[in-house]
Amino acid sequence: MTEVRPPAAPSAALWERDEELAAIAEAVDVLCADRHSPGTLLVLRGEAGLGKTALLAETRRIAEQRGCTVWSARGGETLRTVPFNVVRQLLQPALVSMLPEEAREYLGDWYGIAGPALGIADPGDGQADPQGVCEGLVAAVRRLARRDWPLVLLIDDAHWADQETLYWLAAFAERLADLSVLVVVARRPGEITGVSARHLDAVAEAAGRPVTSLSALTPRRRPD
Ligand SMILES: Nc1ncnc2c1ncn2[C@@H]1O[C@H](COP(=O)(O)OP(=O)(O)O)[C@@H](O)[C@H]1O
Ligand SMILES: [Mg+2]
Numbered sequence: 277m278t279e280v281r282p283p284a285a286p287s288a289a290l291w292e293r294d295e296e297l298a299a300i301a302e303a304v305d306v307l308c309a310d311r312h313s314p315g316t317l318l319v320l321r322g323e324a325g326l327g328k329t330a331l332l333a334e335t336r337r338i339a340e341q342r343g344c345t346v347w348s349a350r351g352g353e354t355l356r357t358v359p360f361n362v363v364r365q366l367l368q369p370a371l372v373s374m375l376p377e378e379a380r381e382y383l384g385d386w387y388g389i390a391g392p393a394l395g396i397a398d399p400g401d402g403q404a405d406p407q408g409v410c411e412g413l414v415a416a417v418r419r420l421a422r423r424d425w426p427l428v429l430l431i432d433d434a435h436w437a438d439q440e441t442l443y444w445l446a447a448f449a450e451r452l453a454d455l456s457v458l459v460v461v462a463r464r465p466g467e468i469t470g471v472s473a474r475h476l477d478a479v480a481e482a483a484g485r486p487v488t489s490l491s492a493l494t495p496r497r498r499p500d
Contacts, residue, residue: 300338321489361441406443410447439475
C-alpha cells in the first residue's frame, strides 16, 4: 500500500521567497513520490545575510513534515583545511547510529579506503589515494541514501567546505540520476578561488539546473 504523506504547509516566516520555496517543496515532492525517482541537487547562491541559512531551515521543516530524514552540515571558515570535515559532519547521524560491523557493511570493499576519512577505521600505513577515498564515499552515501530514503542532505556555507568534501560532492552530484535523494547546497558567490572553486562550479554543473541566485529582500515598508 502506498503511504500517504501530507503536503507541506506553506510558511509565513520568510518574505519574498515564494519561488524558491516552491522549487524546494517540488523537489521534496519528487523525492517522496517514488524510491526510484531521480535525485535533485539545488544550489542556492547569495551574499551574506540574504537568507541562505533561513531557506535551508525551511527546507528542513518542509522535508521533515513530509517524513524525510534530514542530515545537514556546514563549511567553516577556519576548518577549510580539515579534509572531509563537512562530509563527516553530514554523515555523523548515520555513523554514530551504526555498529562497526554495520559501517563495514555499508562501506563494503571501500571500508579500508574511505573508513579513515570518515573517522571509523584506522588509517593504517601509507597515503590513501584521494580518488579511491572519493569513490568509496560516493558508494557509501549512495547505500545510505537507499537505506534512509527519503533522505535530504543540506550543506550550508559550501564556499567554506574543505576541498575533499567538494570533490566528493561534485562526484556524487554527477551520479544522482539513478539515486533518489535531495541535496541542497547554499553558498556565497565569491569567497573561494582555485581548486575548491572549480569543484563547487562542477557541483552546480552536475546539478543540471540553473543555480538559484537570491535577490536582496525589499526593505519592509512602514505601515501607513
Ligand atoms: N525571506 C526572509 N524573510 C524574513 N527574514 C529573513 C528572510 N531571509 C532571511 N531572513 C532573516 O535575515 C537574517 C539573515 O538570514 P540568513 O539566513 O542568516 O542569511 P545567510 O545565511 O544568507 O547569511 C536572519 O535573521 C534571517 O532570519
Ligand atoms: Mg548563513
